Amino acid sequence: MTDPEKAQGSAIVVNSRGMHARPCHALVRIALGFQGDVVVACAGRRANAKSILDLMTLSAGHGSRLEFQASGPDAPALVRSLVGLVESGFQETD
């Protein structure tokens, strides 16, 4: 039996308003599309990336660094998708 695949990655929050409720929602929506589990760490705090409430407790503002650690059969793609979302500024324009 092999360990589930693991992946990690990081991204800086670039949108001006940071990880408020809507970005948390967007991130969870993407994470839920994957089988793997993923944890986000920010400034010493950790959150389940499949829980909006968990993510909201991070209060990750503009410039914060998010570290993703995923495990599961699709872990690399999961991390790539989440990093891409964060780096895109969650598609927010302000």
Place this chain on the structure above:
Amino acid sequence: MLSPERTRIDFSQQYKPAACSVSLSAGTKEECLRELAQLLVDAEQLPKRQVAPLQAAFLERERVASTGVGAGVAIPHVKLGAVKETVLGFGVHKKGVEWSAVDGEPAHIFFVVVRPAAASGLHDPRRHLELMQWIAHLARVQDFRRFALAAQSGKELVELLREMAQA
């Protein structure tokens, strides 16, 4: 001047019993948002003429993304030009309402946040982030959700919020 980061606000003190309801009964999300707007007006937190604009703001926010955050909790939160200070409400819907939440579960517990459209001496946007973080912490607590669902009055809900804030 005190730095906002150095003082911790007890947000539970901003909840008024009249703006907290244990008897939400709307059958749809749209009706429930109107019920929540009416709750704030009936509690004299907003002028009567703001029911429709507030409901419209709620609906627009839901159109962008559902405020259903899972675990039976929704956090309808909007900006409204008519308010000078943040207005808070809290509601419990025993039966539950379909809210397009991320986990697909109906919403039973509602944290309502109506804040001014612009920063001012009465509204510090950084405090808003702290408020949302406080709400998220609270909503994650299973016991809090259980007690909220069992509360019999707005006064009991406020007491619960204040007890949790002290924990």
